[in-house]
Amino acid sequence: MFKQSSNEAFIEKVSSLCMYIEHENIWISAVVLNKDYAVTVLHIVPECYRQLGFLVILCDTRQQMHKAHIHGLNNKSDYVVFKKDDGVFDDAPDMVAPETLDKYIVVGFAFGEKKPSICAGHVSSLSTGSRGFFYGDSGDLPGFNGGGVFYSKNGALLGIARGSDWEGKETKQYGDVLEMISAQLIAHDIEIFNDQPFSV
Incomplete structure (x- = not known):
């Protein structure tokens, strides 16, 4: 019973950091990166959204809506950064590599x-390149792209799920392997640009 309660509390904790954007009856998964920013993968964001300053509404698991705008776009590493417009997010995860x-x-x-x-x-392997990708064995399920990847030991954020599909084309043949993007890499990029909007 204790283990079940502990698992439920853990799942509730990490789920509270996850959000979605509703666009034409599809959900785009996203996750809180820190008190100011949330992130998702670029390839699932509609083309019409992909401009700095574009307003989005992030919905959390309590159905609360958060106004944010696109603050950063990274084509190489395939991610989008959203900056919260009013105040900060209530909770933010620790990050680990x-x-x-x-x-x-x-x-x-x-x-x-x-x-x-x-x-x-x-985690089965880490990328040796500069894109900050890492790989695992849970497969690529529809809707998980952009979702948070959390360390099972303590709930720290490892990254975001990317899958293996970019612009409608298979980038690599991974079978049931899930490709993910490091949260620390994204946070580092935000820091490099001194919290200014960026598109690379």
């Missing part, structure tokens, strides 16, 4: 559900 064999859970709004879904996996 992924390591091989780390156990994680991915939280996303799969299949257009307003309640988040969860899948679990282990």
Whole structure:
């Protein structure tokens, strides 16, 4: 019973950091990066949204709406940064760098559900390039792209789920492997631009 209660509390904690954007009856998963910013993957964001300053509404698991705007776009690493317009997010995760064999859970709004879904996996490898990608064994499920990837041990944010589809084309043949983007890389990029809007 204690384990079940503990698991439920953990899932509730990490799920509260996850959000979605509703666009033409589809949900785009996103996750809080820190008190000021939330992030998702670029390739799932509609083309008409992809401009600095574009207003979006982020909905959380309590159905609260947060006004934000597009603050950063990174084509190489395939992510979008949203900056909250009014105040800050109530909660923000700690961040850790992924390591091989780390156990994680991915939280996303799969299949257009307003309640988040969860899948679990282990980090299988880390990218040696500058894009900040890492890989795991939980597969690429519809709706998980842009969802938060959390360290199972303490709920720290490892990154965001990317999948293997970009602009409607398969970038690599990974089978059931999930590609993810490091949260620390995204935070580092924001810092490099001194919290100014960026598009690279």
